[in-house]
Amino acid sequence: MEVVLVTGPESEWHAKVSLRFEHVEVEGQKHTNSVDFGQTRTVDEVPILLRRAQLAILNPDQDPSSFQSLSDAECDDTSLKLMFSRNTVVIQIKGAETDITFIDLPGIIAGTAKVPN
Secondary structure, eight states: OOOEEEEEEGGGOOEEEEEEEEEETTOOEEEEEEEEEEEOOOGHHOOOHHHHHHHHHTTTTTTTGTTTTTOHHHHGGGGOOOOOOSEEEEEEEEESSSSSEOOOOOOOOOOOOOOOO
16 A cells, blocks of 8 residues: 655545556566556545455456445455455545655564474
């Protein structure tokens, strides 16, 4: 997840969500492709828009547009979800009080085995 806040008047508040897909070519060169996913001028619509975008990122073999109108209940369908992706959901919010960009990077997942006493 990448969040970009851009200052501006509250009256111009606008959220735009896009999907950034990373593709690795045979030669090892990384190429990215960005796809506009959705936008809103209503703060209350942001959570469902992000949930839909996350499902689109986690299911790269499906057309992203197939996730754009899912309901809350459909977003909870666990058969649609993978666990991790190198792709990114990007949300840009215009009309924020400050300019800032932050990126949520996946952490290291470690498993520990129980050691017998």
